[in-house]
Amino acid sequence: MSSLSHERLFFALYPPKSLRQAIYMTGQQQNIEGKQNAPELLHMTLAFLGNVASSEVEGVIDAVKPLARLTGFTLQLTQCTVWKKPRLVCLTPDDPPAALTHCVQQLTQLLLPCGYRADKRPYSPHVTLVRHYPKEAEIGNTRLNVPLTWEVDSFCLMRSENTSTELRYQLVQRWFFAT
Numbered sequence: 757m758s759s760l761s762h763e764r765l766f767f768a769l770y771p772p773k774s775l776r777q778a779i780y781m782t783g784q785q786q787n788i789e790g791k792q793n794a795p796e797l798l799h800m801t802l803a804f805l806g807n808v809a810s811s812e813v814e815g816v817i818d819a820v821k822p823l824a825r826l827t828g829f830t831l832q833l834t835q836c837t838v839w840k841k842p843r844l845v846c847l848t849p850d851d852p853p854a855a856l857t858h859c860v861q862q863l864t865q866l867l868l869p870c871g872y873r874a875d876k877r878p879y880s881p882h883v884t885l886v887r888h889y890p891k892e893a894e895i896g897n898t899r900l901n902v903p904l905t906w907e908v909d910s911f912c913l914m915r916s917e918n919t920s921t922e923l924r925y926q927l928v929q930r931w932f933f934a935t
Contacts, residue, residue, distance in 0.1 A: 762807040764916040765928070767820070767863060768799040769831075769908055771883075778904055779833070779847060783885035786836055786898070788845055790889035797925055800831075800883050802911060803863050805872060812870070817913065817929055820866050824911075824931040829855035833883065833904040837897050843889050846882035847904065856881060859911070909933055 771779065773795075780795040808816060833847040857879065864874045889895065913928040 761810055763810055763813060764918075765805040765808050765813070765816070766914050766916065767802040767805070768912055768914050769802065769906075770799045770910070770912045770914070770927070770930070771906055775904065775906055779883055779885070782836070782847065782900065782904065783845070786845060786885065786895075788886050788889050788895055789893065790843070790845070790886040792886050793884055797923065798883055798885075799912075799914065799925070800881055802860050803867060803872065803874070805867070813928070816867070816870050819870050820863060820913075821931070823859065823863055823866060824933060826859055826862065826933050827855070828907065828909040828933040828935065829853050829859075831856060831881075831906040831908055833900070833906065835897055835899045836885070837882065838895050843887070843891065844882075844884050845886040845889060845895070846884050847900075848880075848882045852881050856908075863911075909935075 776795040776798045779798050780793075783792050805816070831853060832849050834850045835848055837846050837848040838844075839846065860879045864872070868874075910930050910932045912930045915926040915928050917924045917926065
């Protein structure tokens with residue numbers, strides 16, 4: 757555990773290294789100015805917890821253990837989607853699998869007793885490729901020629917550390933789904 761009194765935490769799907777590299781290359785091929793996420797930062801957030809007291813992290817870990825009873829699923833990332841207001845370029849699925857939606861719903865229910873407040877906006881699965889693209893950039897959504905297939909077999913609790921020079925994510929715990 758961190759020596760900090762609070763930890764900035766989120767639950768995510770974290771792709772295997774080969775898929776992270778393919779996602780990264782897809783981002784580079786878009787030729788969009790901005791801050792491209794490094795391969796080790798590529799993930800799909802399931803639930804953002806924000807600042808959690810270090811003394812409460814073990815309780816969060818215990819609370820979500822039942823989620824590992826779910827089975828893994830296949831996710832197809834099919835398009836580069838531009839979100840203009842936060843100035844993000846993301847990979848998204850056309851039609852998120854029901855298993856992903858169920859996973860997020862179950863995770864939310866398991867976290868409620870820990871004080872988690874779910875986002876009021878509907879869940880929008882994505883992997884952020886580029887942040888802070890120029891405001892004046894004229895870019896739009898594009899379909900990938902070849903979708904990226906992700907065999908999702910686990911979920912993770914991640915810690916976010918934002919230093920003055922970089923953003924880092926640290927794996928706190930990984931749970932494998934039932935097979």
